[in-house]
Amino acid sequence: MRGLPKLAAVEAKLFLREGTTLVVGLAxxxxxxxxxxxxxxxxxxxxxxxxxxxxxxxxxxxxxLAVASLSLTVLPTGLATYRDKGVLRRLATTPVGPGSLLGAQLVVNLVATLLVVALLVGVAAIAFGVLPPRQVIGFALTLVLLVGSMFGVGLVIAAVAPTGRAANGIGMLCYFPMLFVAGLWTPGSTPDVVARIGEFTPLGAGVDALHSTWAGAWPAPLPLLVMAAYAVGLGVLAARLFRWE
Amino acid sequence: MSTAAAQAGGKGGDMPVIEIENLHKRYGRHVAVHDVSFTVERGEIFGILGPNGAGKTTTVECAQGLRTRDGGTVRVLGSDPATDRLAVRRKVGVQLQETQLPDRMRVAEALDLYSSFYPDPADWRTLLAELGLADKADTPFKKLSGGQKQRLSVALALVGNPEIAILDELTTGMDPQARRDTWQLVEDIRARGVTVLLVTHFMEEAERLCDRLALIDAGRVVAVGTPAGLVAEVDAEQRVRFRPSAPLDDRLLTGLPEVTGVTRTGNQVLVTGTGNLLHALTSALAAQRITAVDLRVEQASLEDAFVALTGRHPDRSHRPDRADPTSAAAQRARQ
Known part of the structure; x- marks a missing residue:
């Protein structure tokens, strides 16, 4: 994709200039x-x-939470705004095409996600004695599937939302319930029913699998399968539904 | 005006740069473009003129490859935009209606970024200076005025060193001064050797800028020609209005072979006629030692041609101001 490196660099600069993005996505x-x-x-x-x-x-x-913040709020809002404002349409008249901008957005959000995850793991280990995940390959695989499935949700939101504001609203509507079933408000004491539902959401499955890798175990097959299914299914759906203008 | 097209024709011989034949495009059941055909020659400013909803934008979108046509042929610099998108996009610069950039993107960043998309870009710093945006290089898009945004949009259309620039409703929403500055800008673009395809619904703009134009109404081409040619097609009659300095017998005027009619309104006389009407009239008056006070020659404008050719009036809601005393349209509007 011609123009992608430069687009990604500019998108990264724009990402860093957006206050809300920095607070919600990184801080x-x-x-x-x-x-x-x-x-x-x-x-x-x-x-x-x-x-x-x-x-x-x-x-x-x-x-x-870090993955959810970027994939459910920052990514869909940014893409829907770009479509709504005609930024994608403008790019469609240049040799690079609008697909490059979609690629650049994914790259920037992916790098930001990895950065926050690395910071989280590092700060938790150094400041609070939370030892880093011992099942490193399992952790990496889980992260890939989690990011894939959650970005899938974000892309479907970006595909169906007519405006950036609408995308932000839909994103929030997914964000809080997903965090709830993943146990944000009930760490270690999530009711069984909620945990059971959570297993079949990409975020709940991801947190479950991450937990195993922190404990040094290979994640169970179910959460990995759940995330993979979401990643593929939502990816195909987003590709079908996405409109450039 | 036609010589300008010929002079700038150095790059690619005599082949038209855009050829559109029997273009047809519909959205579901709604037919946006019925049947549009025209050719654009290298180096000219070619206008697509018509009321809102006539199918102008859809026509140029098919030429850009932004939309897939349902019928007809389109060739842009020899390529079909539907199948050879990349070739067309490299050589055609586009200014779109209502396009925006990300709010926080700065002017220089936008130009630097867009220039990286093209194999042989223009120097964007020079372009920035030429468009009067040099002191705005570090300004975010959101903070630019409407006119500055339009100029940036033009700069982005030119940054790839295009052979054709497509400008869609460039001056909509501009104040009169900004509009006139922009017209100069369009002429400057042509002076660089770039062929300009100008989409507009302003009659005055088309009359002032275009070497040739296609008049489009309800998805069909009504007429193609030079602005003067289109006007001449529908109006062979001239009108001269004046106030005689002394009492004047109408028979003195009706006796002249050039005069076809004389009407009086108060102390004003309106003479209609053909041929060298003005000369015949002033000679006859001079022979009687009568001076024609407030003499004004009224010619038909493109707007009159539009009304005559389509049988209805163009959109009146977005008319440019008519303050320019040199324009025929302005003279016409005051009557």
Whole structure:
């Protein structure tokens, strides 16, 4: 794709100039980690968690939150705004075409996601003694599938939302329920029914699989399959539904 | 005006740069373009003129390859935009109606980015200066005025060193001064050797700028020709209006072979006629030692031609102001 590197560089600059994007996409997961980690009760080993601390349970959930923030708010809002404002249409008249901009957006959001995840894992380990995931390959595979499935959700939202504002609204509508079933508000004590539903959402499955890799185990097949199914299904759906103008 | 086209024809011989034949395009059941044919020669400013909803934008979108036509043939610089998109996009610069850039993208960034899309781009810094945007290089798109956004849009259309520039409703929403500046800009583009395809619904703009134009109404070409030619087609009659300095007998005027009619309104006389009407009239008056005060020659405008050719009036909601005293349309409007 001609023009992609330069487009990605410009998109990265625009990403960094957008205050909301920085707060929601980059700062929020780290700030939450620091806030939770600073509460002494969060750092006490609990017998009902098998000797783990709440902060240990939180680390994978915050990785999920980081992925969700970028894929459900920043990515769809940006793309829908570009279509709504005619930015994609304008590019369609140049030799590079609008597909390059879609590619650049994906690259920028992917790099941002990886950056936040690396920061989360690093800060959790250094500041709060949460040891990094021991099943490294399983962690990497889970992250790939999680990002793939969640970006799939974001792209479908971008495909169906007529405006950037609408995309943001739909994104929020997915964001909070997904975080709820993934256990953000009930770390280590999620009701069974909720956890059961969560297993079949990309975010819940992802957090579940990440948890295993932190504990040094290979993720169970179900969450991996769930995420892979979402990634492929939503990817195809987004490609079918996406309109350039 | 036709010589300008011939002079600029150095690059590719005499072949038309755009050939459109029997173009047909519909959206579902709605037919946007019935049957449109015209050719654009190298180096000319060719206008597509018509009321809103006539099918002008759809026509140029088919020429750009932004839309797939349902019938007819389109050749742009020898390529079919539907099948050979890349070749067309490299050589055709486009200014779209209502296009925006990301709010926070700066002027220089946009030009630098767009120039990287083309194999042989223009120097965007020079372009920036030529379009009067040099001091706006670091300004975000959101902070530009409407006119500055339009000029940036033109700069982006030219940054790839195109052979053809397609300008769609370039001056819509501009104030009169900005509109006149933009007209100069369009002439400057042509002076660079770029063929201009100008889409507009402003009669005055088409009359002032275009070497030739296609009049489009309800998806069909009504007429193709030079603005003067189209006007002449529908109006062979001239009108001279004046106030005689002394009492004047109508028979003195009706006796002249050039005069076809004399009408009086108050102390004003309106003489209609053909041929060298003005000369005949002033000679006859001079012989009687009568001076024609407030003498005004009224000619038909493109707007009159449009009304005569389509049988209805063009969109009146977006008319440009008529303050330019040199324009025929302005004179016509005051009557």
């Amino acid at each position: 929020l997961p780290i700030v939450l980690l620091v806030v939770f980690g600073s509460v002494p009760a969060m750092r006490q080993a609990l017998p009902e968690l098998g000797g783990s601390r709440i902060i240990d349970v939180y680390a994978p959930i915050l990785v999920g």
